[in-house]
Amino acid sequence: MHRAWMGVSLSGKDRIVIIGAGFAGASTAWWLTRLGAESPLVLEQEEFPGVHASGKNAGIARQAERDLPTSALCTLGAEFLRRPPDGFCETPLIEVTGGLLYDASGKWAPLLGQIHRTALQAGAEALMVERRLAIEMAPAFDGAPFDQALFCPKDGLVDIHALLTSYLRSQEVLTGTKVTGFERSGSRITGVVAGSRRFEAKAVVMAAGAWASELAKLAGAADLKLTPRRRHLFHTGPMAGLNPRAPYLWSLNPEVYVRPESGGWLMCPCDEAVFPPCAPPVDEEAANQLAVRLKTALPSLASSPVARSWAALRTFSADDGFVIGKDPLVDNLYWVAALGGHGMTSSAAVGQLAASLILGTVPPVDPTPFSPSRFA
Ligand SMILES: Cc1cc2nc3c(=O)[nH]c(=O)nc-3n(C[C@H](O)[C@H](O)[C@H](O)COP(=O)(O)OP(=O)(O)OC[C@H]3O[C@@H](n4cnc5c(N)ncnc54)[C@H](O)[C@@H]3O)c2cc1C
Numbered sequence: 001m002h003r004a005w006m007g008v009s010l011s012g013k014d015r016i017v018i019i020g021a022g023f024a025g026a027s028t029a030w031w032l033t034r035l036g037a038e039s040p041l042v043l044e045q046e047e048f049p050g051v052h053a054s055g056k057n058a059g060i061a062r063q064a065e066r067d068l069p070t071s072a073l074c075t076l077g078a079e080f081l082r083r084p085p086d087g088f089c090e091t092p093l094i095e096v097t098g099g100l101l102y103d104a105s106g107k108w109a110p111l112l113g114q115i116h117r118t119a120l121q122a123g124a125e126a127l128m129v130e131r132r133l134a135i136e137m138a139p140a141f142d143g144a145p146f147d148q149a150l151f152c153p154k155d156g157l158v159d160i161h162a163l164l165t166s167y168l169r170s171q172e173v174l175t176g177t178k179v180t181g182f183e184r185s186g187s188r189i190t191g192v193v194a195g196s197r198r199f200e201a202k203a204v205v206m207a208a209g210a211w212a213s214e215l216a217k218l219a220g221a222a223d224l225k226l227t228p229r230r231r232h233l234f235h236t237g238p239m240a241g242l243n244p245r246a247p248y249l250w251s252l253n254p255e256v257y258v259r260p261e262s263g264g265w266l267m268c269p270c271d272e273a274v275f276p277p278c279a280p281p282v283d284e285e286a287a288n289q290l291a292v293r294l295k296t297a298l299p300s301l302a303s304s305p306v307a308r309s310w311a312a313l314r315t316f317s318a319d320d321g322f323v324i325g326k327d328p329l330v331d332n333l334y335w336v337a338a339l340g341g342h343g344m345t346s347s348a349a350v351g352q353l354a355a356s357l358i359l360g361t362v363p364p365v366d367p368t369p370f371s372p373s374r375f376a
Helices: 023-034 068-082 109-122 131-137 160-168 209-218 285-297 347-359
Strands: 003-005 015-019 041-043 094-096 099-102 127-130 148-152 156-158 172-175 181-185 188-194 197-206 227-235 248-252 255-261 264-268 308-316 323-326 333-337
Touching: 015 023, 023 041, 023 160, 023 333, 023 347, 068 094, 068 109, 068 156, 068 347, 099 109, 099 131, 109 148, 109 248, 127 131, 131 148, 156 255, 160 347, 197 209, 197 347, 209 308, 209 333, 227 285, 255 285, 264 285, 285 308, 323 347, 333 347
Parallel strands: 015 041, 015 197, 041 172, 099 248, 197 333
Antiparallel strands: 003 172, 094 156, 099 148, 127 148, 181 188, 188 197, 227 264, 227 308, 248 255, 255 264, 323 333
């Protein structure tokens, strides 16, 4: 059963076809339209957008990252979330709560320093704060082993469903439409095949998340060997006395993070088992991993209850960097993939970069570090 999501009429004309209605595909579609391209067609295999990583992530806008290219896109993306264009969304997209990154092992101070410098270079606000001040901001920190934390005051918590819906609001999205093949003429794709249906394409955007690598092979594109990894989230259910505007807390080692959510804590053990593309099941072992990591990094939350848990896939390239740009082998195929653990925060900048490369307009950042050709 094929149907247009949000009820826009469909036509069979030659156009840009985007595969995947997660943040990668949705933001690229929005930017293509904003930059004046003819409305693209978004094909989504599920009945609704956001069934996978884009609808199941932790909703944390974190700008301070290890590497500059990622941090730059996250910083631009977060700026968009704080100040979206007029009419983009009726409700606020982000609650600016700030975030605190720290090292609970006592061994990773150099990494924290590197992240601090990178964030400043990327244009994000970030400053080291002493233990006492950090605990004042986030009482859950009490008992955690750290002297200093990196405070990013403009980070926050995002309404991910409002964001995804706003990107897609006036786009043509065909849900329940699984792309199964491609038609080629020379080094170009001419048609995208979904079962018995065929869509003419002047360009194709590979934004299929965990499925991108496998699907690209069907198009004769470069084999970028992207790797999906499963990650779990746990919710405690409502807990007394929790400040819903408290900053998120992120320990780098052992890696674990928590953020306020619906009157309780949303908690992540930062697991990363390699997994085939799918809707992954919850593994009971992840709850143990969470408890062990919290015991070291955030003892005050170590025995929190778990009311609900879920898992989804984050997808990585071989060097962990994003893959945005033209395929080395297929002239009119563009990748917007391998967004790892930052695809929501950076989405507005990722879509802008992708759309500018497709249309040949000025990109918002240097596209070189994201180019698929770096793996060729
Ligand atoms: C547990 C977890 C927590 C996270 N927390 C954060 C966070 O706090 N902050 C942050 O910035 N990021 C976070 N992320 C990362 C972020 O969610 C991802 O980077 C982002 O959602 C990736 O978007 P995407 O569009 O590339 O992939 P997806 O959301 O997976 O979308 C790809 C879409 O393509 C569709 N598709 C695949 N194959 C086909 C086909 N053959 N035909 C048609 N459609 C197809 C899929 O159905 C899917 O809807 C988290 C991720 C996880 C899993």
